[in-house]
Amino acid sequence: MKEIVEIRWHGRGGQGAKTASLLLADAAFNTGRYVQGFPEYGPERMGAPITAYNRISQERCTVHSNIYEPDYVVVVDETLLYAVDVTKGLSEEGAVIVNSDKKPEELRGSLHGYRGKICTVDAGRISEETLGKNFPNTPMLGAVVKVSGVIPEENFVKDMRQSFAHKFATKPQMIEGNMRALVKAMQEVLIG
Amino acid sequence: MGIRERLSGNEAVAYALKQINPDVMGAFPITPSTEIPQYFSQYVANGEVDTAFIPVESEHSALSACIGAEAAGARAVTATSSCGLALMWELLYVAASSRLPITLACVNRALSGPININNDHSDSMGARDSGWLQLYAETNQEAYDNMLQAMRIAEHPDVQLPVMVCQDGFITSHAIENIELVETDAVRAFVGQYRPEHSLLGPEPMSVGPYDVPAYYMEHKRHQAQGMINAKRVILDVAREFERMTGRGYGLIETYRMEDAECALVLIGSSAGTAKAAVERLRAAGKRVGLVKIRAFRPFPAEELAAALQNCGAVAVMDKCAGFSAGGGPLFAEVCAALYGAAPRPLLVSYTYGLGGRDVTVDSMERVFGELEETLRSGAAAEPCRWLDVRG
Amino acid sequence: MSYSLKEELAKPERLSGGHRMCAGCGSPIAVRTVLRAVKPEDRAVVCCATGCLEVSTFLYPYTAWKDSFIHSAFENAGATISGVETAYASLKKQGKVKESCKFIAFGGDGGTYDIGFQSLSGALERGHDMVYVCYDNEAYMNTGIQRSSSTPHFADATTAPAGRVVPGKTQEKKDLTRIVAEHHIPYVAQTTFLGNFRDISEKAERAIYTPGPAFLNVMAPCPRGWRYPSEELMEITRLAVETCVWPLFEVIEGRWVLNYQPKNKLPVEEYLKRQGRFKHMFAPGNEWMIETCQKEVDRRWERLCAACNA
């Protein structure tokens, strides 16, 4: 793993991209990393495109700027591909991970000539199957960890179980659903 | 003994306040400080603190209520940003001159207009001479640590002044980062209880807030000025004690790679971290560069800055606040004054930067160092008041 | 409960002489009367908005307040006293304070009707256990008789002067007591100084010993601003009540009660003609002003009687 991994999230206000970036920061923190998780703030409301960021590092990172040349880009809503230049500045060593039911190559034409890896995961369907609702956050988190290797998978899965157990202490049925969503996404993500 | 956690700056400050368990909090929502009273009122709702929370109808009333509470012998806290701090303006002076050591968590945001919710220091910089102590944080950790030290400093009998604990809106307030927390028992033992010698609810009646005639007004102001002078020593004493507890040391300023620096930056807050990354890159390329970060802006560490900077060739003073003096920002003016008596002294350049959330990158900081090198070579600052990363 | 002036005056005086209010000022009369209603075994903490009362009663190092006192600014007496009251509640709960304290704020009409209105409204809505007393002298007297929203229609004030074209203040007086009553706090009353001071004394006691927020609006004449000889204060307040310019009423837990109904309601000019600030209303050709004034007094009086079922 690189000394520092930088990730940029694209979502829409209200969809939970910010929450997903914070969950990733949590998961990385739990494996002993130094983390940053921060959204870019403006006056936007529900539905507007929003951006959030993660830095995950072996050492404390002092930089407090936004991320312009990320190693990975996560797109929580496929429709953003047509509204935002999501792969801008994206390292071609890295990957873009899109919530989509399409095959990776089907998206290449919409990515402004990006030549690196494209990954897709049908987070919406996985979420419906495992949680009965469209909460794409957990599957997207699984896909990012799988693709980036930023956290060792085994630690990640174990840690997320604890974290869900804590979060859903009063709704235990949610623990298993989220765990299934996580693992399913890790299995199903298509790396193109 | 520390507890490893990951928290946003606002969570860290709210958590520090929870550990301190103040008597009264009065607060009104304003972005980006809103989360602090939000988290805190949840602690209140859950019975995790003894604090009485006053959900006031404005920032003006937030500080007014804190003034009443502090005068009554309670430890009172509030939080605000930008226009909220501006609305408190008159009461900032009242709190300081009445010698009420209130604690205010200031989450720095641009002060209108046009309206903008993002970070710069124009809110608290405008209040720099209201008589409040001001501590600034680079990280969530520093925001937390400053909060734990703030009341000890403010309430010290030789100081008796209110304190602003400042951090950068969104940049640190809403960013999750690693942090090391102190155990609550240790926090409470460190911060202690507020026991003023006199209060409205004390055994003797007390009157606060007189009309002051010319025969006494200056003596009161002189006494107040002494509180600020004494605060330098108290800040350092409290920091030493804090270091013994946590291992984390603090001063009035922090110097970074200054031992042999030819070119240096002076700056405040979160961009110091970004600038440190630039210093590391340039050092790796053999450049003698460093920076000085100001932690305590009030009291102003003039001697300490002069000592840290006087052997540099060129210094960029970075104001995250547009000072409309037609001669650079407030930090620039004060650094110039601090170095006036130093010999030799460096060439000084003013940079206004990062206003209204304009992102501050490592590349930008490197560019400033490049321009400083140029200034040093030419022996004069061609254009002493510059704006960084502004289109034109 | 029978009222006795003798017993009333046996209670400790909580405002000392030596304050620097004008000779014949109504506000210290309001203050000393309200504070007498605090039982001797209780402590009071007083807060003042900036104004005549504040600058004249606490001129460093001389405080006329025998109890603890705080002043912070003009516009924030409501918020300031709510901070003190909250601190008391918190410290008491923590066992750090033992005494029983009552919290009383005083503001003039400027600090209450106008600049301090938001702070007052917020404090009332939050339900602090305190009394806010407005000493209403119907203009900004501290700065020199500028008009406030409490200044009566046509009154001559230094920022609403009666001139050749403009007849003094062109707006009606704000009905603050009614507005405060609409906050639905436990106790609201309007009062002034009359005869043996029964009305104001009983209302003050009720306000102080009703848990939660209470509000007293006290007409407190200002001889300088109203331009009448200072010795006539009690006659001015009596006429204000007898003409129904300043009715006495209270709102107890939402129930409106009329405390006094003049047997013989006097015409408003009886009240107006005693005061220099209304002098121009009596110039030939200005009869319409008095008529307008009478109409508004009648309208408000009828509305009040209806609310009180009187």
Add this chain to the structure above:
Amino acid sequence: MNSKRAAEIREDIRWQEITPGGAVYEGGTASAVKTGDWRVMRPVFHADRCRQCLLCAPTCPDMAIPVKDGKREDFDYFYCKGCGICFKVCPFQAISFEKETHQEVNGDGNP
């Protein structure tokens, strides 16, 4: 912290000695302030005509009509500013209102 009493605070006080923020740590210190010299008119109490109805006492803005054991006493001229309200409310002409000469020091003492 300086906890000076008001009586010790005079106009020659040094800043080091003054109370921080102008706070005063006792109540009623204004009682040392004479306001009687503001008078241009003077109320005069005629005890023989007084029926002790006490109606005058609560109207005084300056607490200058002492009431002891249910009876009013002579004016406290140390505070009385001569506003005349009491004179007007007396139903029994037990108070007259006269031009002040300030020749008498009678009664001008700190109670």
